[in-house]
Every structure is written in C-alpha cells, then in structure tokens.
Amino acid sequence: MQWNSLVALALVAPSHALIRFGCSQLTVDRIDPLVQPGQAPSTHLHQIIGGNSLNVSMYPDNHDPPALSTCTTCQASEDFSNYWTAALYFKARNGTYKRVPQKGNVGFEGQKGGMTVYYMQDSLGDYQQKSKVKAFQKGFRMLIGNPAVNNKHDADRYPQLTYTCLQDMNTRYPETKDFPAKPCPAGIMTNVRFPTCWNGVDLDSPDHISHMSYPINGTFEDQGPCPDSHPVRVPQILYEVIFETGSFNKAADWPADGSQPFVWSFNDQTGYGNHGDYVFGWKDDALQKIMDEECYVNCKTMKTQSIDAMNSCNVPNVVGEDIGDNDWIQAIPGQMHE
Template sequence: MHMNSLAALALVAPASALLRFGCSQLVVERLDPLVNPGSNPSPHLHQIIGGDAFNVTMDAEAGDIAEKAACTTCQFTEDFSNYWTAVLFFKARNGTYQRVPQIPNVGFEGQTGGMTVYYMQDGLANYEQTSKVTAFKTGFRMLVGEAAYRTKEQANRFRQITYTCLQDMGTRFPESMDFPKEPCPAGIMANVRFPTCWDGKNLDSPDHMSHMSYPELGTFESGGPCPESHPVRVPQLMYETIWDTSKYNDPELWPEDGSQPFVWSMDDTTGFGSHGDYMFGWKDDSLQRAMDSPCYVNCPTLKTQSVEEMNKCSVPNTVDENFDGWLDALPGGRTGEKA
C-alpha cells in the first residue's frame, strides 16, 4: 500500500474504527510465554512491546493482564496487551552477527524502537471501515506464522506475512514473502497480519492458531466471509516493524555469492519463518468501545500518552546474556558457517 493511500484515509471520516498507533520497545530478550511458557530462556530472541505485566509464564489462569500491568509502551493507555516478533540480525562475511536496530514509523518519531500496531474493521483500502467486528476477550491469545518454516510452499499457509523493501519511509508496495534480495535504501519493514475469524468459544488452542481462521474465500481485505467453523469476525491485527538495515547496504558487506545477509533470531535466512505473537490485554471494554467509534489514529473513546511516557515503560531483562555488539553466534547458541 502506498503512503498516499494512508494519507487519503486521514481525509475521510471513517464510519467506524481504524486504530493505528505506535508502541515503544518494552524489552528484548529470549522469552516466549505463549509458545514456551515457563522456559527461561526460550529458544530464540524476541522483541516485545506493550504492558509491563510481560513475564516468563503468563498462563491463562494467571488472570487479566490489564489488571496486573502498571504501564504500557503503547500510545493508548488502556492497552496493556503484549505483542512480539523475532529479532533481525545481520550476518557478516566472517560469520559474526549484529542485531539490526528498529526505528519508529512516520508519525511516531521519538519512539524507542518498537512497532506500529493496527486494529482494523476492514482492509486499509476500505476508507469507510464500515464492517462490525467483535473485540478480543480477556485471556485471548494467538500466534501466526511458524518459526521453523524455510520454504515458500510452507509459508503459503500464512497469507499475509510479508516484507516491504523501503525505498523511503513512505514505501508500502510491493510486498514479498521472503527477505528482499537487494539492499533496501530506508530499511526493511516486516509486516505481520493475523487471521480475522474466531471460533467464538476458545480463547486459545494447543497450537495457538486453531481457534482462528482466515476468511472462507478471499482475504480480510476483500471482505471474504468467515467459515461456519469460525463465524465471529474480529479486528484484523497487524504489526509493522521497521528494521534499519541501511548501514549494511554496501555490497562489499554482503555475501560474496550475492545472497542476502539478514537472518531472524531462530536462524532463518529465508524470511519464511517470520511470525508474530499476541496476548490481549485491553482494559475492560475499551477495545470494543473503540471499534464501535469513529476512530482514526487518535480515538475519542481512548486515553493517550506522550511518546516520553511510552518510552519510560520497560521491564528488566531476566535472561543473562549479551545480544549487542558483534556476536559469534545467535542468542541461544545458533551459529552460522564461516563465510
């Protein structure tokens, strides 16, 4: 999607809500309370945003995240949800790794790393946002993507996990399912879009996916209907993470065979293993009220905080390991072959 389409959205008063907001970094560490609850550390490194109730366990029986959190790194103060993805690294020709920094999106300058989060009732191309959706419930959580996938055939299972090679900070098209093959002048945007049809019963499932489904036909953007097995239409949740790869754009830094040099923290050089985790933590009925209101970016039903306040919220690292500077191996011990 081009930046002028986003700009057009701002000129139209939506019939209902499209939330687009920034969240600063909460913590970067090797924890995954959804897939590996209680494991300290988890197998690979994640970057996490949202409420400060984030911890190593966070089982569903532990109670409402929103009641346990004291602050959030997100713009809306009633959103104590946690959102996370893997971490991007650059692999040098000598086989060492360096973590790629994250930068804020346009309009969220000053934010410390983090991501841009969307909750949409219709695809971005539908400026009116007319569809009604049911907000997620307390205790809801989900996962999209599979960290172990390494082929396009596998990744086709997830229709809307993509990358944008940023020519500038306004680039939104084209998107690819694997890592860009050429240097990207303004960085790489990793896009994660979650399924939008819920079974209406289960707040989670053993694989953290089965209680959710894509539309029966088409996609969320095309207004496809939900299948009978998953009849409840929920907001499309979307993450945009901008990785500042620009300092690695010198061709002399790239592998001699011309392959791309970036790798996810689970040792994925293809990009097909991209994934996103979500734990709902909006306070009371604040998300449903927002989705029923004429909101765009700023929302009259929600309280907002300054970027300075967002940046103040954090949690201490509980995993004692170094992941800054040049590393001989990815956090968790994964090593690549010496180039």
C-alpha cells in the same frame, strides 16, 4: 498508497474505527510466554512491546495484564497487551552477527524501537471501515506463522506475512514472502497480519492458531465471509516492524555469492519463518468502544500517552546474555555456531 494520502481520504466520509499507534520497545529477551511458558531461556530471541506485566509464564488463569501492569509502551494508554516477533540479525562475511535495531514509523519518530500496531475492521485502504467486529476477550491469545517454515510453499499457508523493502518511510509495496534480495535504503519492514475469524468459544488453542481462521476466500482484504467453523469476525491486528538496516546496507558487506545477509533469531535466512505472537490486554471494554466509534486513526475513545511515557516503560531482562547490540557476536543466542 502513502499513509498521508489514506489519512486525507478518511476525511471524506464517516467510518467505523481503524486505529494505528506506535509502541516502544519493552524488552528484547529470550523468553516466549505463549509457546514456551516458564522456560528461560526460550529457544530464540524476541523483541516485545506492551504492558510491563510481561513475565516468563503469563498463564491465562493467573495473568490479567490491565490489573498487573503499571505502564505500557504503547501510545494507546489503555492497551496493556503484549505483542512480539523474533529479533533480526545481520550476518557478516566473517560469520559474526549483530542485532538489527527497530525504529519508529512515520508519525512516531522518537519512539524507542518497537513497532506500529493496527486494529482494523476492513482493509487498510478502505477508509470507510463499514464492517462490525467483536473485540477480543479477556484471556485471548494467538500466534500466526511458523518459525520452522523455510520454503515459499509452506509459507503461503500464512498469506499475510510479508516484507516490504523501504525505499523511503512511506513505501508500502511491493510485498514479498522472503527477505529482500537487495539493500533497502530506509529499512526492511516486516508485516504481520493475524487471522480475523474466531470460533467464538476458545480463547486459545493448543497450537495457538486453530481457534482462528482466515476468511473463506483467503485474505482479510478480500472481505470474504468467515467459515461456519469460525463465524465471529474480530479486528485484524497488523504489526509493522521497521528494522533499521542503514548501517548494514553497504554492498561490500553483503555475501560475495550475491545472497542476502539477514537472518531471524531462530536461524532462518530465507524469511519464510516470519511469525508473531499476541496476548490480549486492553482495559475493560476499551477496545470494543473504539471499534464501535465512527473514526479513522484519530478516535476520541482511544486514550493516549506521550512518546516519552512510552519510552520510559520497560522490564528487566530475564536472561542475561550478549545479544549483539554493541559488539559482533560469534553466534545468535540459542543457535548453534556455524
């Protein structure tokens, strides 16, 4: 179903909140404040959005994003959270690399890179959004996926991390667990959906995952109950990251053996290592108020800012290195040259 059709359906009946907003690029840097706090450079490169209080450490006992940020790259102006995924590269036949840029989604044309973020109470296609959820709390953080995964069996532990080969900007299906095998006319969209059941106690866990769980029957869309170990239902966060592959879609540039040429910044060419990170940073109880409102996308309680304001927020890079934005590079930053 196309996005415009979903918005039309939302006008039929009242609903609880589903919000969708764009976030411009904050930085592309080799830091990972969640998994490798204090380490610069981190193991691999990330593209990061959100509040400009982002730093290399962000330890929860001394980091309060709404208090420390002076701007955010997100359209939701009270959201100073940070969201990130790995960066994506194109590998040429001669073994050199160039970073694949991101672009704005439908409705966010003009946005500087970044991604689209959703918070929802039921599946995206359910315009009534009847379920009640508890918003994340100050200090909350999590990740989903594993960059060490390189096969479908292990990737299936994270059923809601997928790719969509965009035929046009409204394409949403089919979804695959691995990188698309053929050029995608409008780009490759990475879909990162986080678990929706919280243990109700821990704001984080040593692996940044185990305080969260999927519903009993597997996926958020099934609307199954949360397990007894993780009884608190929270909003599902979805990232849609659209990588602009247009300049890399010539068949003559793709590998002669018929394989696909895209590779994550942690040197994964399968796509199975897809993962995302989240550090909560909404101001006060702004997110809970939105989740309690009867609204679909256009929520009165969600304060917003212009795309120009989103684009003007940024932070300087911590690690100064050539990441392949302009010229081809011999190796992905932090990875061994093959």
